[in-house]
Amino acid sequence: MLRKVGLVSTLLLALPAFAHAWTVTAKIGSGQGSVTDGTKVISLPVAAPATGSIGYYKAENVIGNSQTFTVTPAAGYSVSSVIVNGAPVANSGDGTYTIGSGSPIDNSQSLVVYFKQNLLTVAASQPDTTMGRIVLQACDSTGKTFGTRSMVSIAGLKSTGYVKVTAYPNANYKVATVAGVTAAGLQGEVVSVVVPASSNPSVTATFDLAPVVKAALSVSKSVANMGEAVKLDAGKTAANVAGVTYAFSALPATGVVITPVAGTATAYATFATAGNYTVKVVASAPGAANNEAVAVLDIAATNSCLTCHNNRNADLVARVQGGGHAYAIASGHDTNSCQRCHTTEGYQNFAKQSGVDFGGYNPVFTTITNVDAAGNKILTTVGCYACHNNHDSVLQSTPASWDPKYSAGGASASNQFKLCTSCHNVVNASGTPIASGSTVSGTATVQKTQHYKDWYRNIASTHYDLPTTGVGLTTTYVEGYNIRWNKESACTDCHGHDFNVETGASQLEAPSIQTQWAKSGHAGKLLQQKWDAFVANNATLSRTQATAAATMAAGVTGTTGAAWEHYNWDDSTGTASDRKGCQKCHTSTGSANYLDNPVAYNPANNDFSHLVGWTSTNKKSNQNELLYCWGCHKSADTGELRNPGAITTADYKFKGVNASYPDVQASNVCITCHGGQASGETITALTAAGNTFTNQSFVNSHYMAAAGLMYVKNGYTNFIDPATVIGTSTYGKSLTSDADGGALTSTHRKLGTAAIIGDHGITAEMGIAAGGPCATCHYANGNHELEIGADAFTKVCVNCHTAEGTTTLTADNFKTVFVEEQSVPFQDALSLALAKLSANYGITYNQAAYPYFYDARNNNSAVKDWTRGGQLTAAQAEKLMGACFNINLLKREPAAYVHARTYARRLLYDTIDFLDDTNINMSVGASAVAYDAVKYVKDTTAGGTTTESFKYLAGYNRTSLVWNALERP
Known part of the structure; x- marks a missing residue:
């Protein structure tokens, strides 16, 4: 009996503990991961010894009143939320969560865990933009794409996702690797690689230079006698590799003798029989596909025309024959409205008409009636008499209805502007640009033209600066070249009789003087801005109305060309905003006038009436000039520079008088604007005038004062009297140039002058015997980008600089x-x-x-x-x-x-x-x-x-x- 009593007592003592017993139910609501109390495990997906998505725990806590669970996401997942008893709880930080804490506990507890899959981002690390670019798009493992393309990044990818990386090589390049994978392509070939998102947070591509050669051929005479030697010149052939060879031929070949000049790009041909001949050159270069160019010759037995024309301006004739107007008539361009610009006969016929809507997209056109015996139309490429009247240099007239103006009711354009823009449209009679037919920059309406999808065929896209984006307005781009439409030299300001520009949709064309200029700082790198706008979000380089409009709207910015964009440089109003003092360097008009006669230069005479809105009473415009060809050159045909002579009166003092520079020929043009506008003596003059420097604005040297430094003219050197003795040595030598009898000599300063010939192994044959230091280095090989590059290294630098340490310098590595x-x-x-x-x-x-x-x-x-x-x-x-x-x-x-x-x-x-x-x-x-x-x-x-x-x-x-x-x- 006593035993039973003891047992009952024991049970009664245990009852409070049983009363505190409680349960907890744990569950994974979504995603993948596991939850464990240290003994039991639940997980998704199910993995032994897990019990699945729902687990039931019964805690008989005799001693404690809580249960701790560890929450662990699976690889590629993270905790989205944790719900305890129906309410979310904060992230614990260490993945542990304690349930049922406190006493007494008289109800059941619940724990629900939600996991989420981590999403990844794959970023594009764009390669050197001169070589190519990459585009990303999400895809599956087979490369099937979905979603949008991007040149920046693709976000929201699952860890099991893939990205298609597509590499687009630029002109003259081919793909080498994509996303670390060797993927060699052909020149210009687009190459794609599919990569897993989980192991490629950043991807790029590399490119190799693809050898390219582009042949060019001109002839010394287009009309010659039998037996007369005609020079065949392929000297303007362009190649990006050395070792170009030339093979000349003629068709028909009977009676033709071609004698190549060894080691050159020239040959001489004689013809035994009168007739029409096509001469051809095939240019070959190591690793490059052969390329050919042709020219047409008329060989006459006796020709009365030769009496006057045979030896008349042969150079001019050669430029025309090898130029853009001499291209063959393309298929389909010999009918309807195409004839008027693509054939001489078509334009002559059109120019005689009246009442024609010349500014229209598809104007009325009269069919050409000139036919041969078989009824075929007689057509020739655009020749001299398409633009000129026969037997004189007077320009052809245009239909009276073609009257382009830069503002509605404004002044008429010059004859040359009318003639050239009747095919190369810019504006119509209302001043509306003729290009894509789309609105650009919000307010400027643009009329549609024949090639409205092709920005590089519409000169308004590069030859028109939108007045709606001028200085002081919302945007301040300079979208294009401002033609002097009211001058008879409107187009010949920059274009000679070769008419070659070579701006194409692929940029595979050999660079011309104009395209080199358009990439230069003097143009604010305008062409690069156009090209970037064209390729942005346009990986396939498709030519559409939208891409043409976008390209037209792009232009020089404060980053690419502050010297042209920053102020309203043509402002001659005499008000606080007046910039007449800046115009000799920041406008072509001021530059041309100054360089022609520095002594007589008066900025008040600068005429900017070709800019929209600039008049004799309102002397400012929302358009800005860049430094155009005619700012430095007198002639685009011959390349003749303006000649200011030696710059003898700079804007600042040196040794008490206005600084002067030696006569360095062509480089005089450069020194004019690259000498600076103040010197150290501008500051010492303040002291001489009694200035105490307690309330004095900073004296600004101005920008890019290369000449002032090169000729030791403008630094502040008044820190110490040169005769002062420190210790046992005289401190320093005279900080003046050798040209002034000082101690600082400079080989670079002598480049391109007689002083350097024979020194450092330099000879006149190297092409740097004249022109001064600026032209010698920056204009090496005639490069109008005017930046130190491979041309300068191979022509100039290599004569002195052959190695840097143990590294041999080459045209490819010398800059870096x-x-x-x-x-x-x-x-x-x-x-x-x-x-x-x-x-x-x-x-x-x-x-x-x-x-x-x-x-x-x-x-x-x-x-x-x-x-x-x-x-x-x-x-x-x-x-x-x-x-x-x-x-x-x-x-x-x-x-x-x-x-x-x-x-x-x-x-x-x-x-x-x-x-x-x-x-x-x-x-x-x-x-x-x-x-x-x-x-x-x-x-x-x-x-x-x-x-x-x-x-x-x-x-x-x-x-x-x-x-x-x-x-x-």
Whole structure:
């Protein structure tokens, strides 16, 4: 009996624990992952020992009142949400969740976990835009695509998803790899690769240069006598590889003798029989497909026309024969409205008509009646007498109804403009551009033309600057060249009788002078802007009305061409916005007038009446000029430059008088605008006038003053009297050029002058014997992009610079291995100077905002007090502004380390020497090491080296371990 009583007592004591027993139900609501209490596991998908998507736990917590669960997402998944007892709970951070905490617990608990699949993004790392580009699109494992295409990235991809990466090579290139996969293609061939999204967060492509040769052929005479030697010239053949060979032939070949000139692109042909001949050249280059060009000759036994025409301007005839107007008549262009522009007979017939809607898309046209005996139309390509009246140089007239104007009711255009634009349409009689037929830039309506889908055939897309996007308006693009439509030289301002431009939808065409210019800084890189607008979201380069309109709307921006876009340069109103003082460099009109006669130049005479809205009473326009061909050249046919002579009166002083430059022939044109507008002597003149520098605006050197630096004319050098003695050595040498009897010599300054011939192995035959340094380097091989490139290296640089260390310099690597590497220590030194300027004087530099130097101690206002609130004397304040002047001068001329290597180093050394402690005491070495001990490393061994940045600042005397100014480079 006592045993039973004890058992009952024991059970009664246990009852409270049973009363606290509770249950928890766990469930996975979606996705993949697992939930476990440490013993039991549930998971999706089901994996032993899991119990499936629903698990039931009964906790008999005799001691505790909670249960801890660990939530683990599967690979490629993450926790979306956790619901406890019907309410969401915050992310625990460690994946554990405790259920039922607290006492007493008298109800059941629930845990629901939702997993979500992680979505991936695959980004496109666009390769060098000169080589090609890539386009991405989501796809399945077989490459079947869906969704939109992008040149940036594809987002929202599952971990099991795929992306199709398509590489589009640019002109002269072929695909090498796509997304790391070798995928060699042919020239211009589009190549695609399918890659898994999970292992390719960023993809790109690489391209190889594809050898290309494009033949060109001109003849010395298009009409010749039997037995007369005719020169066949293939010299304008273009190739991107060396080793081009030429094979000349004629059809018919009977009685024709062709004698090639060994080692050249020329040959001479004689013809034993009168008749019409087609001569051909086949150009071959290693690895490139052969390409051919033809010309047509008329060989006469006796021809009365030859009496006058045989030897009359043979060069002009050759240019016409080899030019764009001499292309063969394309199939389908000998009927209806096409005839009027593609054949001589068609245009002559059309020009005689009256009452024709010439501005219309498909004007009325009278069929050509000239036929041969078989009834075939007699048609010839566009020749001299399509544009000129017979036997004189007077231009053909156009129908009276064709009267293009740049504004409704405005003045009539010149005869030349009317003639050329009757085929190469620009505007109609209302001033509306004729191009795609679409509206561009929101307000400018555009009339439809024959080739309305082809931006490169519509000259309005590149020859019209929309007045709706001028300076001060919402956008400030310069969309195109502004033709001088009211001048008789409207088109010949830039186009000679070759009529070659070569702007095509593929950019495979050999570059012409015009396309090189259009890619240059003088054009604000206009052509690249057009091309980029055409290819954006248009991977297949399809020609549509929309792509034509988009291309027309693209133009020069403040990034690509601030020199042309930033201000309303043609403003001659005499108001605060007037820019007459800038026009000689920032407009073609001002440049042409100045270069023709610098002494008599008066900007008040600059006539911009060809710009929309600019009149004698309203002297400003929303259109802006770029620096056009006629700004520098007198003739597009001959290439004759304007000749200002030596620039003898610059805008600033040097040695007390206006700076002057030597006569460097063609480079005189460049010096005019690349000499700067102020010098260090502009600052010292302020001191001479009693200025205390307590309320003085910054003196701006202006931009890209390459000539001022090259000829040692405009830096601030007044940090110290050259005769001052420091230690045992005279500090420094005279910072003047050798042309002025100073110490700084420069081989670069002598390039293209008689002084350099015979030096450094340079001979006149290398083509750099004349033209001065600017033309010699920037115009090497006639390249009108005017940028240092392969032409300059192979013609000029290689004569002195053959290797950089152990690396042999080539046309492909010299910019990256040699030129750009030289830039690094130059920029490092500028960074050191700016650091000292900020730390010691509270002045910061903003290159994008005039006047560039700002006072960190005074709400970042423009610096006016150069004494820094009395920190410096007036003499030191002058030097502080001089130091800032040098920094700005060198920042604004980013190639100073090439144009004026020695002078730039000396300006930087003295600038830093002053800024670090206001004393010239050769403290730059210690300052440099303190600033960055990695970039500026002293070598204590006599034969050792220092880092490039350290060597750039000055010559380090490793024997005495001090900086010696006499050793500065």
